Amino acid sequence: MVPVSAELAHRxxxxxxxxxxxxxxxxxxxxxxxxxxxxxxxxxxxxxxxLNVITPGGASTAPAGLPYAQFLTPAxxxxxxxxxxxxxxxxxxxxxxxxxxxxxxxxxxxPAWTYLAGRFTAALVTSAxxxxxxxxxxxxxxxxxxxxxxxxxFVLAGLLGIVSFFLVAAAVSVLVSKTETALPVAFGTMLPLxxxxxxxxxxxxxxxxxxxxxxxxxxxxxxxxxxxxxxxATTAWPMPVTGLISVLCWTAAGAAVIVLAFxxxxxxxxxxxxxxxx
Amino acid sequence: MxxxxxxxxxxxxVDGLCMDYGPFRAVDGVSFQVAAGEIYGLLGPNxxxxxxxxxxxxxxxxxxxxxxxxxxxxxxxxxxRFRERVGIVLQSGGNDAELSVREMVSLYASFYANPLSVxxxxxxxxxxxxxxxxxxxxxxxxxxxxxxxLALVGKPDLIFLDEPTTGFxxxxxxxxxxxxxxxxxxxxxxxxxxxxxxxxxxxxxRVGVMSHGHLVEESTPAALGGRDLAGTVITFDxxxxxxxxxxxxxxxxxxxxxGQVSMHTDEPTEVLLALTQWAAGHxxxxxxxxxxxxxxxxVYLRIIGRETVGGxxxx
Numbered sequence: 001m002v003p004v005s006a007e008l009a010h011r012x013x014x015x016x017x018x019x020x021x022x023x024x025x026x027x028x029x030x031x032x033x034x035x036x037x038x039x040x041x042x043x044x045x046x047x048x049x050x051l052n053v054i055t056p057g058g059a060s061t062a063p064a065g066l067p068y069a070q071f072l073t074p075a076x077x078x079x080x081x082x083x084x085x086x087x088x089x090x091x092x093x094x095x096x097x098x099x100x101x102x103x104x105x106x107x108x109x110x111p112a113w114t115y116l117a118g119r120f121t122a123a124l125v126t127s128a129x130x131x132x133x134x135x136x137x138x139x140x141x142x143x144x145x146x147x148x149x150x151x152x153x154f155v156l157a158g159l160l161g162i163v164s165f166f167l168v169a170a171a172v173s174v175l176v177s178k179t180e181t182a183l184p185v186a187f188g189t190m191l192p193l194x195x196x197x198x199x200x201x202x203x204x205x206x207x208x209x210x211x212x213x214x215x216x217x218x219x220x221x222x223x224x225x226x227x228x229x230x231x232x233a234t235t236a237w238p239m240p241v242t243g244l245i246s247v248l249c250w251t252a253a254g255a256a257v258i259v260l261a262f263x264x265x266x267x268x269x270x271x272x273x274x275x276x277x278x
Numbered sequence: 279m280x281x282x283x284x285x286x287x288x289x290x291x292v293d294g295l296c297m298d299y300g301p302f303r304a305v306d307g308v309s310f311q312v313a314a315g316e317i318y319g320l321l322g323p324n325x326x327x328x329x330x331x332x333x334x335x336x337x338x339x340x341x342x343x344x345x346x347x348x349x350x351x352x353x354x355x356x357x358x359r360f361r362e363r364v365g366i367v368l369q370s371g372g373n374d375a376e377l378s379v380r381e382m383v384s385l386y387a388s389f390y391a392n393p394l395s396v397x398x399x400x401x402x403x404x405x406x407x408x409x410x411x412x413x414x415x416x417x418x419x420x421x422x423x424x425x426x427x428l429a430l431v432g433k434p435d436l437i438f439l440d441e442p443t444t445g446f447x448x449x450x451x452x453x454x455x456x457x458x459x460x461x462x463x464x465x466x467x468x469x470x471x472x473x474x475x476x477x478x479x480x481x482x483x484r485v486g487v488m489s490h491g492h493l494v495e496e497s498t499p500a501a502l503g504g505r506d507l508a509g510t511v512i513t514f515d516x517x518x519x520x521x522x523x524x525x526x527x528x529x530x531x532x533x534x535x536x537g538q539v540s541m542h543t544d545e546p547t548e549v550l551l552a553l554t555q556w557a558a559g560h561x562x563x564x565x566x567x568x569x570x571x572x573x574x575x576x577v578y579l580r581i582i583g584r585e586t587v588g589g590x591x592x593x
Contacts, residue, residue: 012358013391021388032376100371104428107336107366108389109358265338266371 018110022118026092027125035091035183039083040126044134048076051200052142066231069142074154074230075199077131078161078223082194084127085162087186089119089169094182097173098266106264116258120166127162147232154229157239161222164247167254168218174261177268193219198227215243218250286314287350289436289467290335295344297330304330306491308344312484314435317458317468319482319499321475323582327491328471329369329440335469336366336438349436362390365429365437369444373421375414379405382413383427390432403427404453418445426454436467443477455480475575487581495581503577510546512553513538514567517560527552538566 030036052069096102105115138144172189176182196203196210197220203211214220221243228238239247263269290312297305305327312318322328333339334346337353337360346353351360373382383400387393400409403423408416413424422445429437439458443451451474458481461468472478478485479499487495487502495503516522516539522532527549530539543549546569557564572580 012362013389018389021385025385028381029374029376096374099373099375100368101374103338104366104368104372106338107361107364107368108386108432109362110389111358 018114019117023121026122044080073138074226080130085123085165086169090186091182093173094176098179102264150229150234157225164218164251171254171257218247289314291347293345298342308493315465319478319485320471322488326488328488363435365434367425367429369440373413380409386428387431399427439470479574505577509542513540514564526556
């Protein structure tokens with residue numbers, strides 16, 4: 001074994017390859033995790049089928065003139081994003097940190113941000129696959145029509161959502177100290193928001209204050225924009241400016257927490273101002 | 279010190295290192311150097327500050343004060359270029375349970391521009407037969423071997439080994455020692471922490487002992503705590519019908535009448551000659567005769583005991 005002491009011999013690995021390697025690693029882990037499979041594919045599919053088939057009154061909550069499946073398909077797609085980018089990120093980051101995986105990675109030349117970029121890419125890929133399956137099933141079995149002239153809005157709103165949900169999830173993971181509390185925290189924060197944010201039923205017949213409250217959080221603007229993109233009447237960018245501001249604010253807040261406080265070491269969260277040695 | 283490189287700058291330089299956790303000072307003014315190619319053993323009881331010190335050198339923690347250079351880098355700000363040249367074996371954990379040994383080593387190899395062959399590293403740590411096994415199925419000793427493989431795969435110039443053989447059976451420990459000795463021969467610098475004093479004695483060129491956040495002793499394993507100059511202890515069971523007063527070259531210590539006698543001496547050859555001549559003259563055997571120098575463990579425990587009882591730093 002020959003030690004490499006010359007600086008030139010230590011040329012760094014190209015960053016895009018590191019990001020792709022991390023994404024592949026995260027996807028490999030996801031394929032071996034029953035929970036990941038359940039969250040990103042089985043649960044959304046179950047929701048799509050059960051709400052369409054079992055809930056006879058569902059149609060009454062859909063926007064006027066729109067079949068319930070036409071509303072539910074993009075809504076469940078938003079649910080896919082929440083599972084892939086929010087729930088999976090919180091549970092897997094906390095698990096990796098508390099098991100010492102992050103601490104070990106931090107001791108390697110892997111730049112910190114490429115780990116998160118790899119996770120994000122994996123979330124993007126799993127979201128895309130699960131949404132493609134959901135939409136495919138909806139088109140084949142529930143006669144859902146793709147609104148091609150608004151499909152770009154669907155993709156754009158989805159991308160905005162996945163970035164926002166991912167960064168907020170990575171920020172939330174900082175505050176969660178135990179692996180066993182990660183899933184309750186993730187579902188405990190996501191499900192109530194999903195219920196009031198038009199992910200399962202449209203809130204247009206609900207109280208106004210609930211509709212307005214949901215708009216403060218990033219889920220409702222994203223879900224409503226994705227749903228509007230499946231409405232043939234939509235001809236312009238369907239997210240109101242206030243909704244966009246809300247999503248961007250949450251995204252920026254998540255990014256700020258990550259920059260200031262993301263943790264690589266296991267253990268409880270303690271805020272320590274960074275100090276530099278003299 | 280066969281791997282040490284004369285004329286090369288030290289691999290590790292620590293000067294006046296301090297680390298505070300709130301009002302508690304975990305490391306207080308620690309200074310030492312590790313030469314390039316040297317194996318330096320850091321000893322100390324739990325809470326002595328050695329893990330904190332090592333984690334600062336690894337770049338895992340930001341120090342409160344003091345100067346630290348590792349391979350010429352400040353570990354806090356060394357970034358990728360620093361991390362590409364060090365390998366770290368953490369005290370515990372850090373494996374993805376659902377990945378196989380080969381997948382783990384391949385993943386870590388992918389972080390480096392010029393890694394070692396994955397197959398070679400797995401073979402070197404003795405996991406060739408387990409390379410397709412998921413890490414959750416490995417024993418404690420096998421996991422430590424995997425830890426070592428992950429630290430080695432980037433061809434580091436400096437390796438931090440934190441309790442590298444904990445959980446190993448005696449054979450596996452000997453194999454690991456062999457591997458570490460080979461690293462030494464290749465010129466790799468190693469900072470080793472261990473609870474096994476025989477391991478440190480076997481492997482380390484120099485040893486530092488930490489207690490209460492201070493570096494209280496630093497020497498070669500042979501000379502630690504004045505071990506090389508300390509007297510030899512001669513012990514044997516006193517034959518019946520004799521007393522300690524009958525023995526030559528005294529005085530001999532006797533814990534109880536008719537029991538074992540012993541003597542600390544700086545002239546063991548002369549004392550042994552007188553004793554064996556005396557025994558031969560009386561046609562006696564000397565049952566239980568032993569001639570020993572203080573072990574590293576005895577010296578270490580004495581140093582730690584002195585620090586604990588005294589509660590103050592020894593200069």
